[in-house]
Amino acid sequence: MIPNNNNNYNDEVANDENEGPLKKGPWTPDEDAILSAYVKRFGEGNWNLVQRNSGLSRCGKSCRLRWANHLRPNLKKGTFSEEEERIVVDLHAKIGNKWSQMATQLPGRTDNEIKNFWNTRLKRCQRESLPIYPLAVLREAALYHKLEQQYYEQQTYNMPPLSVLSRLYPNSKPNVSNYYSAAAVNPAPLQNQLLDSGSNFYTIPSLNLPSPPISLFAGSLSSNSSDVFNNNNQSLSFGATAAHHGFAAGGGTDSLFDFQYSGSLSFNHGINNNGDSMIPPLIQSSGGSSSQSLPDSSLTPVSSHNSGGVDGFMGASSMVSNEFFEVAPFSSPQGNSGLLDAVLLGGQSLSERNKPRSEDSTSAAARTTSRKRKSMVVEENAEGNTSVVPVAVESALMNTGETSRSPDDENIDIDKLLDAIEPHIFDKTISWDEPDDDLPSLLDDFPLEMPLSDWYQGVEIQSPGIETQPHAPPPSGPTDEVSMTFWNLLEQHG
DNA sequence: AAGTCAAGCAACCGCGGGTCT
DNA sequence: CAGACCCGCGGTTGCTTGACT
Numbered sequence: 001m002i003p004n005n006n007n008n009y010n011d012e013v014a015n016d017e018n019e020g021p022l023k024k025g026p027w028t029p030d031e032d033a034i035l036s037a038y039v040k041r042f043g044e045g046n047w048n049l050v051q052r053n054s055g056l057s058r059c060g061k062s063c064r065l066r067w068a069n070h071l072r073p074n075l076k077k078g079t080f081s082e083e084e085e086r087i088v089v090d091l092h093a094k095i096g097n098k099w100s101q102m103a104t105q106l107p108g109r110t111d112n113e114i115k116n117f118w119n120t121r122l123k124r125c126q127r128e129s130l131p132i133y134p135l136a137v138l139r140e141a142a143l144y145h146k147l148e149q150q151y152y153e154q155q156t157y158n159m160p161p162l163s164v165l166s167r168l169y170p171n172s173k174p175n176v177s178n179y180y181s182a183a184a185v186n187p188a189p190l191q192n193q194l195l196d197s198g199s200n201f202y203t204i205p206s207l208n209l210p211s212p213p214i215s216l217f218a219g220s221l222s223s224n225s226s227d228v229f230n231n232n233n234q235s236l237s238f239g240a241t242a243a244h245h246g247f248a249a250g251g252g253t254d255s256l257f258d259f260q261y262s263g264s265l266s267f268n269h270g271i272n273n274n275g276d277s278m279i280p281p282l283i284q285s286s287g288g289s290s291s292q293s294l295p296d297s298s299l300t301p302v303s304s305h306n307s308g309g310v311d312g313f314m315g316a317s318s319m320v321s322n323e324f325f326e327v328a329p330f331s332s333p334q335g336n337s338g339l340l341d342a343v344l345l346g347g348q349s350l351s352e353r354n355k356p357r358s359e360d361s362t363s364a365a366a367r368t369t370s371r372k373r374k375s376m377v378v379e380e381n382a383e384g385n386t387s388v389v390p391v392a393v394e395s396a397l398m399n400t401g402e403t404s405r406s407p408d409d410e411n412i413d414i415d416k417l418l419d420a421i422e423p424h425i426f427d428k429t430i431s432w433d434e435p436d437d438d439l440p441s442l443l444d445d446f447p448l449e450m451p452l453s454d455w456y457q458g459v460e461i462q463s464p465g466i467e468t469q470p471h472a473p474p475p476s477g478p479t480d481e482v483s484m485t486f487w488n489l490l491e492q493h494g
Numbered sequence: 495a496a497g498t499c500a501a502g503c504a505a506c507c508g509c510g511g512g513t514c515t
Numbered sequence: 516c517a518g519a520c521c522c523g524c525g526g527t528t529g530c531t532t533g534a535c536t
Contacts, residue, residue, distance in 0.1 A: 026504070048521070064522075065505070100524060111524075116503060
């Protein structure tokens with residue numbers, strides 16, 4: 001593009017630092033040369049110093065943008081290849097408008113370039129009534145979002161990210177489906193029981209049953225445990241995980257089984273033992289002709305978070321083969337999506353259900369982030385096997401005085417509870433030295449081909465969002481019920 | 495040839511998180 | 516601890532270009 005110095009972009013903005021007015025608008029070759037020379041000499045960063053040190057009448061922001069999008073080396077220009085387009089579409093179906101994240105998967109492409117490419121492509125698709133996402137991508141993304149949703153609804157966000165698991169278990173490559181699937185869902189009648197990493201049930205002694213609707217991790221994993229889904233003893237399995245209805249006040253503060261898991265366990269996994277997908281059929285909106293329904297209410301995310309995608313992200317209806325389909329989106333209020341967002345929103349919604357309305361939601365999200373990162377300890381045993389164990393919260397719980405509240409009690413001060421608990425957790429735990437958002441590694445582990453399976457249709461999947469009688473007294477044989485659910489699944493699909 | 499319109503692209507803007515002072 | 520500063524991100528704007536009438 002030939003720079004035009006006569007457009008109104010080129011307004012000069014007063015600079016109050018006596019360094020002359022700041023120029024706006026298209027960059028000239030001379031300016032590019034000055035900026036390139038500057039970066040070559042001083043390196044990237046400190047963009048606001050560019051103006052002072054080079055005489056360039058551009059603000060730091062403008063310099064950074066110009067360098068990042070046009071001047072830095074190894075930039076790939078020109079039209080997107082088919083492979084690049086495939087990657088963009090695939091990523092967008094999963095993570096929405098996370099342009100910078102996409103850029104990390106497309107060497108030489110900038111976030112701005114990808115964004116422009118997507119917007120152009122989106123308009124073209126809409127103009128020509130073409131599907132924004134290929135059906136295969138839609139299905140794959142549907143599974144992705146289902147797992148993502150399970151991930152947060154089960155409150156398993158206290159588990160380490162897959163990248164950490166990979167490090168802990170270098171000989172195994174955690175499968176994202178099994179990673180999620182092994183998490184227990186929808187606790188209800190199981191009391192005094194924990195399912196360990198070897199699928200064994202343990203009885204927790206000395207129960208004290210608080211029941212605030214709070215979720216804490218209560219699981220374990222070990223490197224020599226067997227994976228109950230694929231019998232691969234190099235893989236991981238998780239025992240009891242989320243506790244929707246309270247946590248244990250067990251014995252010692254460092255005991256592995258200090259948590260009480262008050263709920264039934266069912267296993268809700270995206271991939272069956274044959275490797276077939278459990279992706280639900282697409283649901284057709286009112287605009288369509290045939291009727292399909294979702295067998296699993298859990299596929300419908302929290303409604304208040306479904307702002308939909310203004311940009312054609314899966315939250316919005318999209319054209320597929322001339323019919324409108326909706327698939328389970330998980331979209332943040334900003335219209336984006338991603339594992340981190342899901343985690344944050346999950347924690348946020350959890351907190352917001354129990355907090356005064358006056359609290360700023362961002363603080364809840366921030367606290368959730370913190371909680372997510374800090375509620376496990378990693379131990380290494382004598383054999384060098386690493387296990388992740390929950391930390392005790394009993395004493396913290398006791399300190400709150402919230403030990404006998406009903407989960408439906410709207411007056412529970414959940415924040416007070418969490419605030420009391422968290423310091424105790426933090427004292428004993430480590431932070432994962434991984435970035436919060438390990439989506440790239442997640443995507444690396446994500447299977448690319450996810451054929452739909454008829455087998456899925458007949459399987460009842462409990463919604464983790466629907467809690468089964470939290471106040472009901474535990475059945476006499478909770479273990480049996482859990483085992484039945486679990487082993488029936490194994491028998492049916494194994 | 496001139497006008498119109500849409501696509502593509504570059505750049506700006508506001509905002510938020512992190513760091514520094 | 517608060518404010519300033521830096522940086523990056525995503526949304527938006529507006530210019531250029533080329534196709535079409």
